[in-house]
Structures are given as C-alpha cells and as structure tokens.
Amino acid sequence: MGRYVIRRLLQMIPVFVGTTFLIFAMVYALGDPVAAMFGDRAPDPATLARIRAELNLDKPLLQQYLLYMGGIFTGDFGQAFNGQQVTELMGEAFPVTARLTMIAVGIEIVLGITLGLFSGLRRGRLVDTLTLISTLVVISIPVFVIGYLAQYFLAVEWQLVKPSVSSAATFDELIVPAFVLAGLSLAYVTRLTRASVAENLRADYMRTAVAKGLPRRRVIGVHLLRNSLIPVVTFIGTDIGALMGGAIVTERIFNVHGVGYQLYQGLVRGNSPTVVGFVTILVLVFLLANLLVDLLYAVLDPRIRYA
Amino acid sequence: MTTVEKKSEGRVPAPRPEGEDGGPLLEVRDLHVEFHTRDGVAKAVNGVSYSVGAGETLAVLGESGSGKSVTAQAIMGILDMPPGRIPRGEVLFRGRDMLKMSAEERRRIRGRKIAMIFQDALSSLNPVLSVGYQLGEMFRVHEGLSRKEARAKAIELMDRVRIPAAKERVGDYPHQFSGGMRQRIMIAMALALEPDLIIADEPTTALDVTVQAQVMDLLAELQREFNMGLILITHDLGVVADVADKIAVMYAGRIVETAPVRELYGSPAHPYTRGLLDSIPRLDRKGQELYAIKGLPPNLLKVPTGCPFNPRCPQAQDICRTDIPVLHDVAPGRGSACHFWKETIGD
Amino acid sequence: MPDQIEKTAVGTLDPEPVAAAAPATDREKPRSLWNDAWRELRRNPVFIASALMILFLVTVALWPSLFTSTSPTDCQLAKSRQGAASGHPFGFDLQGCDVYARTIYGARASVTVGVLVTLGVALLGGVLGGLAGYFGGWWDALLSRITDVFFGIPILLGGLVILSVIKGGSIWTVIGFMIALGWPQIARIARGSVITVKQQDYVQAARALGGSTGRILLRHILPNAVAPVIVVATIALGMYISVEATLSYLGVGLKPPTVSWGQDISAAAVQYRNAPHMLLWPAGALSLTVLSFIMLGDAVRDALDPKLR
Numbered sequence: 001m002g003r004y005v006i007r008r009l010l011q012m013i014p015v016f017v018g019t020t021f022l023i024f025a026m027v028y029a030l031g032d033p034v035a036a037m038f039g040d041r042a043p044d045p046a047t048l049a050r051i052r053a054e055l056n057l058d059k060p061l062l063q064q065y066l067l068y069m070g071g072i073f074t075g076d077f078g079q080a081f082n083g084q085q086v087t088e089l090m091g092e093a094f095p096v097t098a099r100l101t102m103i104a105v106g107i108e109i110v111l112g113i114t115l116g117l118f119s120g121l122r123r124g125r126l127v128d129t130l131t132l133i134s135t136l137v138v139i140s141i142p143v144f145v146i147g148y149l150a151q152y153f154l155a156v157e158w159q160l161v162k163p164s165v166s167s168a169a170t171f172d173e174l175i176v177p178a179f180v181l182a183g184l185s186l187a188y189v190t191r192l193t194r195a196s197v198a199e200n201l202r203a204d205y206m207r208t209a210v211a212k213g214l215p216r217r218r219v220i221g222v223h224l225l226r227n228s229l230i231p232v233v234t235f236i237g238t239d240i241g242a243l244m245g246g247a248i249v250t251e252r253i254f255n256v257h258g259v260g261y262q263l264y265q266g267l268v269r270g271n272s273p274t275v276v277g278f279v280t281i282l283v284l285v286f287l288l289a290n291l292l293v294d295l296l297y298a299v300l301d302p303r304i305r306y307a
Numbered sequence: 308m309t310t311v312e313k314k315s316e317g318r319v320p321a322p323r324p325e326g327e328d329g330g331p332l333l334e335v336r337d338l339h340v341e342f343h344t345r346d347g348v349a350k351a352v353n354g355v356s357y358s359v360g361a362g363e364t365l366a367v368l369g370e371s372g373s374g375k376s377v378t379a380q381a382i383m384g385i386l387d388m389p390p391g392r393i394p395r396g397e398v399l400f401r402g403r404d405m406l407k408m409s410a411e412e413r414r415r416i417r418g419r420k421i422a423m424i425f426q427d428a429l430s431s432l433n434p435v436l437s438v439g440y441q442l443g444e445m446f447r448v449h450e451g452l453s454r455k456e457a458r459a460k461a462i463e464l465m466d467r468v469r470i471p472a473a474k475e476r477v478g479d480y481p482h483q484f485s486g487g488m489r490q491r492i493m494i495a496m497a498l499a500l501e502p503d504l505i506i507a508d509e510p511t512t513a514l515d516v517t518v519q520a521q522v523m524d525l526l527a528e529l530q531r532e533f534n535m536g537l538i539l540i541t542h543d544l545g546v547v548a549d550v551a552d553k554i555a556v557m558y559a560g561r562i563v564e565t566a567p568v569r570e571l572y573g574s575p576a577h578p579y580t581r582g583l584l585d586s587i588p589r590l591d592r593k594g595q596e597l598y599a600i601k602g603l604p605p606n607l608l609k610v611p612t613g614c615p616f617n618p619r620c621p622q623a624q625d626i627c628r629t630d631i632p633v634l635h636d637v638a639p640g641r642g643s644a645c646h647f648w649k650e651t652i653g654d
Numbered sequence: 655m656p657d658q659i660e661k662t663a664v665g666t667l668d669p670e671p672v673a674a675a676a677p678a679t680d681r682e683k684p685r686s687l688w689n690d691a692w693r694e695l696r697r698n699p700v701f702i703a704s705a706l707m708i709l710f711l712v713t714v715a716l717w718p719s720l721f722t723s724t725s726p727t728d729c730q731l732a733k734s735r736q737g738a739a740s741g742h743p744f745g746f747d748l749q750g751c752d753v754y755a756r757t758i759y760g761a762r763a764s765v766t767v768g769v770l771v772t773l774g775v776a777l778l779g780g781v782l783g784g785l786a787g788y789f790g791g792w793w794d795a796l797l798s799r800i801t802d803v804f805f806g807i808p809i810l811l812g813g814l815v816i817l818s819v820i821k822g823g824s825i826w827t828v829i830g831f832m833i834a835l836g837w838p839q840i841a842r843i844a845r846g847s848v849i850t851v852k853q854q855d856y857v858q859a860a861r862a863l864g865g866s867t868g869r870i871l872l873r874h875i876l877p878n879a880v881a882p883v884i885v886v887a888t889i890a891l892g893m894y895i896s897v898e899a900t901l902s903y904l905g906v907g908l909k910p911p912t913v914s915w916g917q918d919i920s921a922a923a924v925q926y927r928n929a930p931h932m933l934l935w936p937a938g939a940l941s942l943t944v945l946s947f948i949m950l951g952d953a954v955r956d957a958l959d960p961k962l963r
Binding site for chain 1: 384423431444445
C-alpha cells in the first residue's frame, strides 16, 4: 500500500506541472497583465518596463513559471495589483468555499445515497420513476438557473432566507447555496447509486446472502451496500475538486465571498497573480481529491488492492 | 482427515428425527413455477414431485432449462418473485409446508436447516468481504456469536474442508483462492450450522476434472458424517453414478424418470434417459460415432403439445404428440413418464 | 478513416450500415447489438419524445424566421422590462428587445455549440483514444499523460480562465475551446473500449488469419468498440450546451452580436426580481433543450447497454 501511495504521488507531479504551466502560459502569454493594471490610462514606457522587471515579466516564459513555482513553495503567491498579498485573499476565501463544499458534499452523501438506494431497491415502482424524473430535471437545468429560481422563490417570494450571504458566511446562511451547488452532483449520486444497487441486486452473491438466512437488513446493509457504494464513493471524491471550481456560479449568485468570487473578480479585473494563484490551488485540490479517490478505491475493493 | 475425525468424536450421528408424520426429510409435491416475461408466461416447473430422506442423496439430472435449478430455488425460497410465481404445489420440510410459512420463519430455516451450494463460487461469494467474515456471519447471525468467536469458528470450518493454512488465510478475499478452494469455502459455509439438508446446484461444473473428484468426495464424506440429506443438481451423469442413491431426470420442467441409481444406469425406462446415457463417451465403443440426442431442448414459452420430448424422441408415435404421459410406476421406487416405457426398458 | 467514424457516429439511429458491417453469423435472424438497440429505441417513449423535441429545436435553430417575424436586435429602450403585449407574448427585456424573438433566435447558438462540440470531441477523442488503445506503446503513454493534464482542469474553471484571457467571444472560439478541453474524456472511453475489444477472440482470429491492420480496425474494432463512445458523447451533448450557457452567463462565452440564452439570462439576472419573465423564458428554453438531449442520451444508453436492460 505504501509503495502504491508513493507511486501515485510521483505520477501526480508531471500532471501538476503540466496543468499549472498550461494555465500560467495562457494567462501570462496571451494576456497582458500590466496593461490590465492601468486600464485605459496609458502608462509611460519607463514605468511599464520597471513594473515588468519587478514582476519578472521581461524574462522568458519558462523562467517566469519556474520563479513563480519557486515562490509558491515558499508560501509566496505574489501580490494582487492592489498590493494585497494573494495569500491573504486565499486565507479569507478558502475557508468559506471549503465550508460551502463540505455542506454540499454532505447533502450529496445523505440525500443522494438514500434516494438512490430506495429507488434502486424499488426499480420500476413509483418512487423510482419519481426519482428518475426529478433527477433528470435537476441535471437538465443549468446551475445558474436553479440558483436564481431558488433565490427568487426562497428569498424574494416566500422570504424564508436572505437573498445574499453575509461576509461571515455562517453555516445556516450557506445551506441554500450548498443545495444549489450540490444539485447536479446530487442527481448524479442518486442515479449512480440507483444503477449500482440495481445491478448488484442481481449478483450471485446476493442470492448466496439470502440463502444463508441473513436478515434483509443485513443482506442490504452489508452485502449490497458494501459493493454498490464503491463507484459512488469514488464519484463523490472526484466531485470535491469539481465542486470547489464550480462554486464560481453559486458564489456569484448568492454573493458568497469565497474562492469563486475572488477568482471571478480577479478575471474581470485582469488580476493575473490572483487568478493563477487560485487556479493553482484548485488544481492541487482537484489532484489530491483524485489521489484520495484512488486510495479509497483500493481500500474499498480488495480486488484492486492486491492486483 | 484427522481433523475431521477429531471433530466428529463424541457426536455419533444420532438418527435424526424424520418429519413429524414419519415421512421423509423433504418432500416436494406437484410443484409448479412460472415466470412472467414480456413475451409470455414461461412454465419452468410443471408438477414436480420428489423426496429425500436423512442421509440420502437424490441426484436431479437435466439439461439447462429443464427446471432443475428453479425447483431448488423454490425449495430454498430464493426465487425472484416477481417475475417468478408458484401457482401450485407444496414443499414439505419435516412435514410442514414451507410455502405457507412466514418470511421470517423461512429465513430461520435457510442456512440453518437447509443450506445451498452454488455453481460458481467466485461470483457467489461476496468479492469485497473476507472469506472469514462470510463464514463467520453464519454464526453471528444464527447463533449470536461475537466477531472473535465467529472468526475462530470460521478457521475451524476452513480446517474441516481442508483448506491449508486456514489460520493465515481466514482474512483473504475470494479472488485470492483457487477455484477448488473457493468451492470448499462454499461447502464450509453450507455446513457451518450442520443443516439437515444440503442442496448443491452444479457444485463441480466450474472446476477442473481432477478437482471435481476431490470436491465431490469431500461433499459425500461430510454428508455421511453428519447424516445430511443431499439434493445434487447436475447435468453430469458421471458425477451422479458414484454418489447418488436415487435419480430424478428432468425435462422441460417435468420429471421424466425416477429410479435408484443402479437400475437407471442398467435399464433406463425413458428414451431421454437412454439418449443421455448413450451420449457418454465410452472406451468399449471407441471408434464408433458418438450418439447425440437430435434437436434442442424446447423453448419454455412454447412447449410442444403432448409429451414435451416427442420432437426429439426416436420412438415417438401419434399418441406422444397429443397426450402428456403421466409418471407410470415401473417398479417399486421407479417411475417413467413415457407412453412406451415397457418397450424402452425391454430394449 | 475519419469519414468512416463520422458515418457510424451519425448513423447510429439507422441500423442498416452498421449491421451490414457486423459479421452475420446467424443467417436467419441477424440480431446484432445495433438491431436490438434500434428496436429498443423505437419502443421507448422517452426516445420518441426527445427525438421529436430535438427535431423541433433543430428546425428552430435552422430557420428561426419561420417562428417569429420580429428581429431579436430590434429593441426599443422605452419598452424596457415591460410584460407581455400583443405580438410580444414573452414581453421585453432590459434593453427593450422582444424576449420571444430572442428566445427563438437563441436556439441556434446552443444547438450549434452542442452538436459541433460533440462531433468534434467524438472524432478527435475517438480517433486518438482508439489508436492509443489499439497500438499501445509510447503513443498510449503520451496520450495518457496528456489526458491526465486536461483532467486536472475542471472544464468550467479552465473555460473561465482561458476564454477570459483570449477574449474571443465568437461561436467558433467557444466551440474550439470546448473541443480542446472535452476530447480527453472521450479518448479515455474509446481507449478502454478498444482495449477490451482488441482482446476478444474474433479480433485475435482475424489477426491470426493475417488481416491487415486497417481492415481489422475498420471491420472488427470500430463497429464493436464505438458503442460506449456514442453513449458518452450523446449524454455529453446536453452537458456541453449547459457549459456553453454557463460560460456565456459568466460573460466569457458567446458575445453580441451572437444571440444566446446564457447572455440573456445573465443580463436579466441583474433586474429579474422586478421582471422575472426576462429570466424565465430563456432559462426555460435552455433547460428544455438540455433536457431533450440528456433524455436522448439516456435512451441511447439504455438501448446500447444490454446490462441495464
């Protein structure tokens, strides 16, 4: 197992480098960060050159990238153009988004698995049909539409919650945004669980479990679920990274000051250090989540573990 | 071997109580099973009756689709219903009809009184649970043993079915064992609570020939030791000859012939049985063309009228195409569902 | 070679060409996966409903003027945010444009993006992934690393960063970008599928009989390995439309003069609490479009995946 972890960690390095370089090159080679700093006012060439030198922008791209990465590993993500440390922005934004993502994942696990299990056990019945239709609808409506609908009805029409989240972003304020953020994945988790349960129900070992005289609770709770949840757990693991990236839309609608919000602001203002810094961290989270999933997979499925 | 003898010490197989009315351990009476599919109703079992006593081995012989496994699943109560349905019949275990019992009552019998061994041990064992867990589960659920006690029992069981290094392997997973060892684990699981009856559904079909013999020998030996009834479902005449006491041959959901094993092999009373026996390769007929029953087993959605075997039967007459033959008494303990059983047996 | 794949990918709903390519082992009843799938599809009400809906959408996308005589860009600020009026059933948006006309004209962008991205992704991913699966070796290793890198960037995040930097906004930029980020998914599926098929006995037999590589690829591998690619691509089509709308909503996707639902929703969002109709019509049209394609994908998957039947 230890060797497997090390091998996977080593495999992650080229992917991390490739991905971040791609983003870095895109932002710095295609955009002009310094021009963006000044907006419409054209700076004099001397100032421009000085700033470029300060930001290492006069060096070849590869060198810029290496200098940047070197900085990251010492905890220096550079400065946003307004002089604020990028790490400072991160310190404010990441806890909020992490909280939001955690609630969303919790919703996926509790609601998605329960719904999926029930409809998988009752395939073809009313519960199942209703689940299938409602998940289909949720999958079809883009997140920002769901977001506005939720905001319109829950906050504006019925006034159950406040339409936007305060800067404290407390747990209860984040519940509605988390539902919106989780919506799509929740539907996927439900469908995945359902399909997995329905497939495993027909497995030979389920027949064995019944023939052993095990009570139904045990047949389903141990034999069925243990097998059916393998793909679901791996999906949820991968989804953590995707949710943090996908929070851009949700955070914009509900005015949550998290990663997505900062990233969006950075993009709108052409604030390259913020953008690259945040994306780098998100890519890292995404890759680590994938690694975690691989390890979890090996733990859950002994056939992989010993392969 | 030594382990087995040690375990049986002090437990001389006491004569087991038969059914309350003094009848056999298990008796199936006029069992019917049908499956409702999109294309119609498939009658998988049409009035099957057989019985097995303690210490007795009944072999149920037939091609795939003959209804032999479905009958076993109906006895076990593991048919998928729906699409399956049991419109008629009785399954008497010690004189009580299991089809009329509550689900909870049936569950208590499963595994404890009647156990089942399946064909493909790899798919029949749960791939993500260790064999020790799956064996120990029997004790934890039925006897309320603790995790630790159950594990000790599991090791004991693995020893009994002669799995080497049981203590080290108790935590291994099914895919880490060879085919023969896996089937031994299946047997151990069935034996765990020393049931009265074991139903073995093609227990050796998936195994290599040499391993087949070992597994069959083990099963027969343990059966003797515990004086269990055994229903052995197979399509392999070779397996049957050595271990069975009596045989029921099934075709298209019916029993076409039933007889003690020697008599059936000596003088089959049904053309289908004869065809099966003739299609076994034999050394003394080397060089001759091997006999094969012509045609295919019938589609259960449209079974031929009359005797279901008539389109394939070399002896078929007009009556065979119109009248379904009943199971005629051929001799004490022998029956044949053929209009011309006298001619068949006399050949 | 690309021609062949395209034919198969497009012609999935027509079983004849594929069935003819499959070896006819049973002369009386040529029951192939494709025949079965087609029969299953025709009986599936979900498929019929979604196919009709998509037919309608494609018609709207091709000839929007059949459905409205109002121009989507003929706007009068005076009518900003007004509700339904005669001749203007959906009311007016913030700029005073006719919401009905904009909703009708918006179909073209969504359908174009969805269909072209799916075709591009299926072709590029299918060919690259399929070849990697068949030949293995260094190309396979390289491709695996490349797909790993692309997998490291969630499509929305990548889209946001890259599109905001290149500031394109034309429909071709968006399509090109989405193909560039979407193909590795299909490549992985195609690779796995080809590896499975490659190991089948009939392929081994064809090789042992001395079949040429091209012939084996086209006659044996392609018809048998293409099903998972089609399934994933069909389901992805709906998602691509959704992603495009999200990018446009975030202001980095399609830009004027292209009329698109994503932009309209974004514009409406600012003031929607007072005039929800500006948001609801394009949002409803968008959701219905995505729903139709996802339902189609679902039906195709059910038909092509006998395991779930």
